[in-house]
Amino acid sequence: xxxxxxxxxxxxxxxxxxxxxxxxxxxxxxxxxxxxxxxxxxxxxxxxxxxxxxxxxxxxxxxxxxxxxxxxxxxxxxxxxxxxxxxxxxxxxxxxxxxxxxxxxxxxxxxxxxxxxxxxxxxxxxxxxxxxxxxxxxxxxxxxxxxxxxxxxxxxxxxxxxxxxx
Amino acid sequence: xxxxxxxxxxxxxxxxxxxxxxxxxxxxxxxxxxxxxxxxxxxxxxxxxxxxxxxxxxxxxxxxxxxxxxxxxxxxxxxxxxxxxxxxxxxxxxxxxxxx
Amino acid sequence: xxxxxxxxxxxxxxxxxxxxxxxxxxxxxxxxxxxxxxxxxxxxxxxxxxxxxxxxxxxxxxxxxxxxxxxxxxxxxxxxxxxxxxxxxxxxxxxxxxxxxxxxxxxxxxxxxxxxxxxxxxxxxxxxxxxxxxxxxxxxxxxxxxxxxxxxxxxxxxxxxxxxxxxxxxxxxxxxxxxxxxxxxxxxxxxxxxxxxxxxxxxxxxxxxxxxxxxxxxxxxxxxxxxxxxxxxxxxxxxxxxxxxxxxxxxxxxxxxxxxxxxxxxxxxxxxxxxxxxxxxxxxxxxxxxxxxxxxxxxxxxxxxxxxxxxxxxxxxxxxxxxxxxxxxxxxxxxxxxxxxxxxxxxxxxxxxxxxxxxxxxxxxxxxxxxxxxxxxxxxxxxxxxxxxxxxxxxxxxxxxxxxxxxxxxxxxxxxxxxxxxxxxxxxxxxxxxxxxxxxxxxxxxxxxxxxxxxxxxxxxxxxxxxxxxxxxxxxxxxxxxxxxxxxxxxxxxxxxxxxxxxxxxxxxxxxxxxxxxxxxxxxxxxxxxxxxxxxxxxxxxxxxxxxxxxxxxxxxxxxxxxxxxxxxxxxxxxxxxxxxxxxxxxxxxxxxxxxxxxxxxxxxxxxxxxxxxxxxxxxxxxxxxxxxxxx
Numbered sequence: 001x002x003x004x005x006x007x008x009x010x011x012x013x014x015x016x017x018x019x020x021x022x023x024x025x026x027x028x029x030x031x032x033x034x035x036x037x038x039x040x041x042x043x044x045x046x047x048x049x050x051x052x053x054x055x056x057x058x059x060x061x062x063x064x065x066x067x068x069x070x071x072x073x074x075x076x077x078x079x080x081x082x083x084x085x086x087x088x089x090x091x092x093x094x095x096x097x098x099x100x101x102x103x104x105x106x107x108x109x110x111x112x113x114x115x116x117x118x119x120x121x122x123x124x125x126x127x128x129x130x131x132x133x134x135x136x137x138x139x140x141x142x143x144x145x146x147x148x149x150x151x152x153x154x155x156x157x158x159x160x161x162x163x164x165x166x
Numbered sequence: 167x168x169x170x171x172x173x174x175x176x177x178x179x180x181x182x183x184x185x186x187x188x189x190x191x192x193x194x195x196x197x198x199x200x201x202x203x204x205x206x207x208x209x210x211x212x213x214x215x216x217x218x219x220x221x222x223x224x225x226x227x228x229x230x231x232x233x234x235x236x237x238x239x240x241x242x243x244x245x246x247x248x249x250x251x252x253x254x255x256x257x258x259x260x261x262x263x264x265x266x
Numbered sequence: 267x268x269x270x271x272x273x274x275x276x277x278x279x280x281x282x283x284x285x286x287x288x289x290x291x292x293x294x295x296x297x298x299x300x301x302x303x304x305x306x307x308x309x310x311x312x313x314x315x316x317x318x319x320x321x322x323x324x325x326x327x328x329x330x331x332x333x334x335x336x337x338x339x340x341x342x343x344x345x346x347x348x349x350x351x352x353x354x355x356x357x358x359x360x361x362x363x364x365x366x367x368x369x370x371x372x373x374x375x376x377x378x379x380x381x382x383x384x385x386x387x388x389x390x391x392x393x394x395x396x397x398x399x400x401x402x403x404x405x406x407x408x409x410x411x412x413x414x415x416x417x418x419x420x421x422x423x424x425x426x427x428x429x430x431x432x433x434x435x436x437x438x439x440x441x442x443x444x445x446x447x448x449x450x451x452x453x454x455x456x457x458x459x460x461x462x463x464x465x466x467x468x469x470x471x472x473x474x475x476x477x478x479x480x481x482x483x484x485x486x487x488x489x490x491x492x493x494x495x496x497x498x499x500x501x502x503x504x505x506x507x508x509x510x511x512x513x514x515x516x517x518x519x520x521x522x523x524x525x526x527x528x529x530x531x532x533x534x535x536x537x538x539x540x541x542x543x544x545x546x547x548x549x550x551x552x553x554x555x556x557x558x559x560x561x562x563x564x565x566x567x568x569x570x571x572x573x574x575x576x577x578x579x580x581x582x583x584x585x586x587x588x589x590x591x592x593x594x595x596x597x598x599x600x601x602x603x604x605x606x607x608x609x610x611x612x613x614x615x616x617x618x619x620x621x622x623x624x625x626x627x628x629x630x631x632x633x634x635x636x637x638x639x640x641x642x643x644x645x646x647x648x649x650x651x652x653x654x655x656x657x658x659x660x661x662x663x664x665x666x667x668x669x670x671x672x673x674x675x676x677x678x679x680x681x682x683x684x685x686x687x688x689x690x691x692x693x694x695x696x697x698x699x700x701x702x703x704x705x706x707x708x709x710x711x712x713x714x715x716x717x718x719x720x721x722x723x724x725x726x727x728x729x730x731x732x733x734x735x736x737x738x739x740x741x742x743x744x745x746x747x748x749x750x751x752x753x754x755x756x757x758x759x760x761x762x763x764x765x766x767x768x769x770x771x772x773x774x775x776x777x778x779x780x781x782x783x784x785x786x787x788x789x790x791x792x793x794x795x796x797x798x799x800x801x802x803x804x805x806x807x808x809x810x811x812x813x814x815x816x817x818x819x820x821x822x823x824x825x826x827x828x829x830x831x832x833x834x835x836x837x838x839x840x841x842x843x844x845x846x847x848x849x850x851x852x853x854x855x856x857x858x859x860x861x862x863x864x865x866x867x868x869x870x871x872x873x874x875x876x877x878x879x880x881x882x883x884x885x886x887x888x889x890x891x892x893x894x895x896x897x898x
Binding site: 178186188189197258259261262263264 | 690874875876877878879882886
Binding site: 002003006010014017018020026030033036037041043044046047048049051052055056059060063066067068071072074075077087089090093097101104105108109111112122126129130133134136137141145148149151152153155158159160 | 210223228
């Protein structure tokens, strides 16, 4: 049963990403990504990480991609121009990317070689434990992250806050 | 049980697709979106390994990655807005001040 | 106080440094006092050290002070150290004493020159190097001084460098000296290699004890002497000295009469045991000296420039010193060095006074009748001329006599004959100079109405002092004829030398002295007849023997010969090398390297397209390679 869900979700995700690559309209691309991230959220759930799944859907799919859509609308990007003759870079990059894929798979297999075996009960389900971890081992990171968000806020305002001509 | 290997493979595939997307697209914004895809692939890998090793640290990292990605997206978009204001374009091929 | 002797070179050296760096900003009075004062201080220190050596309780070894270790290479070590013994004492006193007087004189002579501080800086620098040369305990440090005085000589000869003749003369001096220096270096290296050390004590001991093979000793001694012919202007490397008269007259007095040119003699005296161990080398020294003495004197007979006469006279007199050294009478040679320093510098400075008085005129054919106008210069000049001619009881008489007697005593009758012939000529040309300059009608173009004035006191007082020394210094070296005890000079320095060979009886010595006196009077008499009484004789002689006259006046065409045989081929050869090698090979390599770098840069420039995507591609490639590296 889990395999079926996994299969559907992954096809959805990959298909959405491919769609984002193929489409020429940026708005469509952004929407495709929303779909992809949502599917990814589901996959996170399959990995016994409900908190991460929730965060993914809420923040990534919900906030970040919306932000992108706002930007697209602001720039009024219409269609991307049809592919010009010079596609050398893209082809080259794709070839290299395939090589990278092979390498990554190889690396992954090596990494997994020393597995104690998938634990039946992952500690991810225990949200309380997660919370405790957050406030003990990862306290510094947590606090600094909040500072980071503040900085990002202020930065964005400072950078793009002013209108032209002022 | 779905083995973690499958998830890792998926993560690898997503990452590579993100790379291809980066090189195919021609404007800053969509290229930025490709970067987001790559980030997510990384998240997926984190979680897969966390499940595989039975530790919760992977999830912590994922949380932070999402947060940071959000902040980064904000700043990045602000910069793109600035570039657009100055150059009236966000096509990367037109932005080659670093030439030579 | 005498153990401060190691400051003797350093005081003028410090003064030179200060003047070189700050000279232009200092007031002239300061420069004069500092420069002369520095040399005077060295003089006092030398005197103090001398008293320390001459007085009772003195160590006959002399004083040594090491300043710091200089070369430490394997088993070869050299230190910068100064050694003060009797020989060094004599030289130091001469250098600082005469040097001081010349510094004072220069204050007057160079008063109107624009580069005043530069002149005194070089003069002090020269004094420094000369004292280093004299106080060096080993041959390497002496060579440093040797080179240094050569450098200063170049700087001072070409002092008025905007005059092409002066600049060329300076270069000629330096290049010719360099040729001698090459021989010197070879000799030095030979000694260092075979003896194992550079200190004079080591070398002399090795030579005296026979540890040094006679063949090697001869070769080294001859090589070193070849170097000395350059520095001391003997055949074949004397050609620079007459040209060096382009420099200021005090320079000619100090460097080219009293000190630098005597460095070669000093070197031979220092290594007296080496030369004593090699009869062949000593013979070479004596014969070169004798031939040069006569050869130069013949050229002095017909020179018309007052300074050139004195220049050839110097070459000739140094020849005498080498005769003395060559026959083993090192003390006699050294004694003549001292007396010559006095009267030759006196003569040069007096000539400078004459030139100064005439506003720059140096040609004797345009002088005459100056006796009335130069009441101080004339008498001192007369004293100097008498001294150099060997008139009895003046210093030159005793020193020249010592040399000739030693030559005779050693059985070198030909050398004695040559020396005697030279003495006649010396007296002749000196008094020719005197008569032409100070007597007779005034032949200067403007006639007697020219404003001729005596030189200021700052110039005439040193002249008088030098005249006094020229007259009286002979009594330091009274020969045995007057009693064994009075040969003060010989007894003082004798410790530093290998013992001389040969002795003569007192009666023979008396005869020789009379002969010398007679030859001097002969020369003076001839000059009197030809230049005072019947002044048409010289012209008649010149017309009777035109070829001979031209040969002498043309300096035996040696300069032209050197030019054709050595200089021009060298210039042509280097021009050829320049075109074939310098331009084609070296320049092309350099330009090629630069061009290669440029094209490489341009090639790599392609990578910098400015496009973000290309840079991202590079990232990707790097990531792949890195990952691959980790996986393998």
